[in-house]
Amino acid sequence: MNARRSTFLLTALLFGFAFLYIPILSVIVYSFNESKLVTVWGGFSTKWYGVLFADRQMLDGLWLSLRIAAVTATGAVLVGTLAGLVLARFGKFRGRSMLAAMVTAPLVMPEVITGLSLLLLFVAFAEVPFAPVPEQRGFTTIAIAHITLTLSYVTVVVQSRLSTLDESLEEAAMDLGARPLKVFLLITLPIIAPAIVSGWLLAFTLSLDDLVIASFTAGPQTNTLPMMIFSKVRLGVTPEINALATLMVSVVTIFVIVAGILMARQEKVRRRDVQMAQAAAGALPNRP
């Protein structure tokens, strides 16, 4: 019976991963296709990469999107880490449940709603003097919208990291007279560093990928990479997009794997340190 269950699960995994990966692999294979007819194999060629790198507009879009993503990820980490810290460590306070609700809602909110509502906010701001938002929509408005969207992800990652770790280290530092800021910088921050790194990467990717919210909040002159891809794809399949997709997939794969290895290694070191500290504490005489 058990063997039959294992076979079933193995088949499910195999088909599931085939479903997830065949489309991506097909894009990679066809990016090296000589033929302009995307689905006919005309021999190996890297000419679509040449076409891509000669496409000025596309590269401008990529550069803009990368800059927005970097600003977004940094902003989302700053605000999101604070939110995660507050939700996991600050106990009960007035407005806590509201903060929790506002943090989780963007995770599932349909993008068209978020995009439309933020655009209307920016338009309304344009009439208010001294409003903290520029009159011209573009880089800044997209970044603000993306921070609002992605800080939820950072918060969830940081919060779940904090809730799996017990507070004794932080409490011990407090007992020894460290001020809260010092405790945060010296103890909490190093512990949640892996969560902050993955939160930053997550926010970066989500921002780089977003079409809908950017379309609503961008000005008429702003064209991010997803907006360029979307307008090209709408007209039909273009081999250039295959090349771009392959590059994006390769970069992300390398990044995720390297980050995964680094974080696993750091986690191991941290665990060993904690074990050693506990062993040392246990060796102390007459510990209550």
Place this chain on the structure above:
Amino acid sequence: MQPPALQWCAERAQRWGLRGRHLVIAVPWIWLVLFFLIPFVIVVKISLAPSVFVGQPPYGPLFEWTKDHYLLLKLNIQNYLDLGGKDALYLEAFLYSLKVAAVSTVFCLLIAYPMAYGIARATPSWRNTLLLLVVLPFWTSFLVRVYAWIGLLRNNGLINNVLMGLGIIDEPIVMMQTDFAMYVGIVYSYLPFMILPLYSNLEKHDVTLLEAATDLGATPVRAFLRITLPLSMPGVIAGSMLVFIPAVGEFVIPRLLGGTDSLMIGRVLWDEFFTARSWPRASAVAVLLLLVLVLPIMIFQRYQARESGGVAHR
């Protein structure tokens, strides 16, 4: 050694009973109120504004000072009446979106459950690799992954070429711009969102429970239905909400893979806004969409609060 200005601020803050703690709470709180909550209030406001087709922005004011010093508040509910009456287009789009999202959620669940279960039962070293494989597509561009399906599903695409090459079919099957393509796209894109919460639930299950059930004579199917499935319901609900709610408002996938007649509400909203330039009507659609989704969002939030907040506060 603090600069005097900072010192002054600190003293002031202390006099008001403010501490660093308040500041830390205030930053995310104010950000979210400003950029998440207030925008919804504005959407509701604009949904009640009259449409103006000349000038920018394309809507009129709600408040007006009259000559004899009255503050006039005019609410235009025409935008909402339009949604219900005239042609049933909007109502149909709403129902159709709910149906598409529900069906996609069920298919995601059917594919994701065995996968998550398989990963949870794999050896620990395999588990991390498999999880990474689930997450990896999620890190790569969503737009590119949807685009990849165009290459597979087209009339002269990979699937049709393979089937014709094998002699299974003579004529290409039309798949692009059909409901089928749209369902494939949605299930494909949202699958990781279903697998991850299911996995994190199934991974925590105590295997000895199943062993006990088997020892007591339960068949594996019965043991699964009576133990694993009920225990995994929080994961099922979380995953389903993560798929269902955004899928109702999905725009990109229906636009790129679906047919011209597959009018999902996200697409309707987009067209009202960008093509018809009727911001008040688009806002009315958004308000109704939000009302439809309030219940699922609340279910999702309750689950989230229990998962993350509950642990921290015991």
